[in-house]
Every structure is written in structure tokens, then in C-alpha cells.
Amino acid sequence: MGLMLLNAQHRQLDHALLLAGDQQRYLLAYNQAASALSWGMAQRWPRDQLTINGWLCRQASGLTACVRLSAKRGLLMVRGAGEIRGSDPLWLYQLSKLESVDRDVGLIAESGGWLDFCPDQKSTVCAE
Incomplete structure (x- = not known):
């Protein structure tokens, strides 16, 4: 009886360790995505390369941030990636407005525009 209880407890502890x-x-991927999103919001992006048809991405120091024009007029979508080994990246999104500075544009976060899911109605937009 004691051996059965020890065996059951061992399985329970193994499961807790996996969890x-x-x-x-x-949590590591989430924090990496949040950092990448924050870094992407601070970048200057070339106005002539922003399109509604694809993501423009940058990478630095293990961070990946991407931007594209939104289907909503005057807004951009910014996303930051968090890497999970053996899985698709975890993406966090921020809707933002343009802040013009010559040929490059800065981004201003839209109030309430932070999302942990794709803000576009077409799910294929964020799967690219």
C-alpha cells in the first residue's frame, strides 16, 4: 500500500514539474515579446516601406519587432515576438498612429491598443 502511495505521489510531482x-x-516568451514590442514602438520605420500587404521586421539582440499598415485608416499594427522552443512564436500587438519625421516615421501608441491577439479581422494577416 505504501509503495502505491509513493508511486502516485511520484507521478503527481513529475506532472507538477512539467507544468x-x-x-x-x-513567461520567458511573454517577457521577450513585451520587450520586442516596446523596442519596436521606439524605432523609426521607413515610410516608403510600410504597406498593408506585408510585415516589415527588424531584429536586434534577440528581439524581433514588425510593423505594417492596418486595414483601419491611419493606424499601424506593431508586433513583438517571443520565442518558444519547438513552437510558433508568441506575438503581442500594439495599434499605433504615425508620427511623421522626414522619410522615417515614429509610432505613437493608440490608447487601449495593446493586444495579445491579432487586431485584424482576417486571421491570415497576422499568420504571415
């Missing part, structure tokens, strides 16, 4: 590892990987 803790999954949570740790998710």
Missing part, C-alpha cells in the same frame, strides 16, 4: 517548466517557458 512548472511549461509556465516558465511561456
